[in-house]
Amino acid sequence: MRHAALLLAGFALAAPAFAIDTAAARRYTTERRWVRQIDAAPSAALRAELEAHIVQWLDLAAASGTPKPLFLQIGITGGWIVFGNPGETASALAEALPHLTPGTQDRVKTFLRSFVRANDPTAMAFDHCAWGWGACELTGVRREYYTLPTSPLPDPLNANVYPPPAVPAEALYMLWRYADRTGDWDFISTSTPPSGERWNRIRTLFQSIPATPTRYGEVSGAIGYARMLERFNLSADASYNGAIAKVQAGLTAGTSFGAFLDASYARFLIGTHDWAFTPFHYLRQPNAVGAHLAPEIGRFLRENALDAVRARVTANPNEGQPGQKYSIEAHWPEWYLYRGAYPPIELWTGHYGENHMVAPDTPWALFLIHAFVYEEPGATLARYVDVPYGAADLFHIQRLAAAIEGYGTVAWSATDPGGTPPTNRPPSVVLTAPANGATFTAPATVTLTAAASDTDGTIERVEFLSGSTVLFTDNLAPYTFTWSGVGAGGYTLTARAVDDQGAMAMSAAAAITVTSPADTTPPTVPGSLTATAQSSSAITLAWTASTDNGAIAGYEIERNGALLGNLAAAPPFTDSGLQPSTAYSYRVRAVDGAGNRSGFSSA
Structure with a gap:
């Protein structure tokens, strides 16, 4: 990652929180992370691995159905189910989109458009049983690389998720990320201003965030909600200022990273035989895990709590002195291994690691600190990318995407900063049907199809035109439109592609002729x-x-x-x-x- 070097004057353990002013809160809310000029050659292997892993998922879903969450039996603390929240799927795949080939981008967008409507992140907290919680046998399409004991095998697994999980505040950021990357804003609302049951659930979820958030994920949820309001031109809405206020209060409290980390341990660790790194979790209970880290939170910690993060995560030069806690990686050099040994006796937490392996949420969280907080370069991050736990491993996808972006240049801006990225190359589009010179008989049914791709981004939409009139706009591949009831006459048809940066390309025209139908009806008898x-x-x-x-x-x-x-x-x-x-x-x-x-x- 190319960025300005940061010199550390020292390490603070759990410094008292200091105030984040309104201007800073607004900056963290409105400014987005832009990654440009990714070095293609050194990131090629990571991009190929990301592509292969996602294609494997898409092929599995196409052949057998969407895979169910991943089950892991890690040891004395029992089993864990990860990737049960549908917002995690939508957000992780949306983050990976820019690093995929055009054809796979289209497949991902098509898959997600159907997925979020079947598994609404505003209504579904966790995919388990028929109702989202309780005890039931693990069924459905499995993403584990090993065979689970399921019927008709003896002693099938019956995982119990209780108490029932709730839709997390993080879902607001996940939804914004999904809609922003895919262009599927109609999923949020088809009207401006937004309305409908889903939008009502979104507003209710925002209102559930406390005035002073106690988790970093609640802060990112408020950021996501504010950005949805911006998208629908509602920055003057009272709840927009309410979102800024929650961001400000949450970031002020969150400047004390040690306090937030210790509070997460108290909230999520289960007994003295359990340990995990949980500052970015929103759910961790028997058989159910949920976690999310927005890059905006990483930026905030880098700018306001970097010393404290390093002291608790990587190295604390004052370790061993009264009141000083141990850093994780100094005592656990295998932190990045997905199936690595469980940490030794945890002197820094008072917990004992008695499981045979660590669950993937811990190396994922530590990895993203290296990516988003430390902003380490791609060559360093690539060394920490291990193998996935199973098919459709969202943590693995996020680690790959972050490592790829480590080979690029990061800028934070409310709008595309421009200047830094290379000139956007326009997309390409071909009208594949109908053929030029085709003839139809009125009233005609004409099927228009097009193929579109973009070498340095994604296809936002394809428009089908007759002359200068737009007949239909398609946001997802395969791009097609059936034009019915076409009257007699001559028509000039084209397809116009628009990419994610607004560049347009027009296909070659196809001229068709629609003739009047042959009259075979006789007159009535005199x-x-x-x-x-x-x-x-x-x-x-x-x-x-x-x-x-x-x-x-x-x-x-x-x-x-x-x-x-x-x-x-x-x-x-x-x-x-x-x-x-x-x-x-x-x-x-x-x-x-x-x-x-x-x-x-x-x-």
């Missing part, structure tokens, strides 16, 4: 045919005119079984030059402009 003698050599015929879906061209007159030479334009018609005292029989039929003929009238 009715009420009468014949009246006008003289000894002339008879006048009269009938009820026929109707047609087009126009009647005329009538054919049959006399004694033979057609007269010329069409009668309309009734009445006088047949002359007849022989006196001779019997004649007549029938009439209608002919339309397409040459369709009705049946003959009665003679």
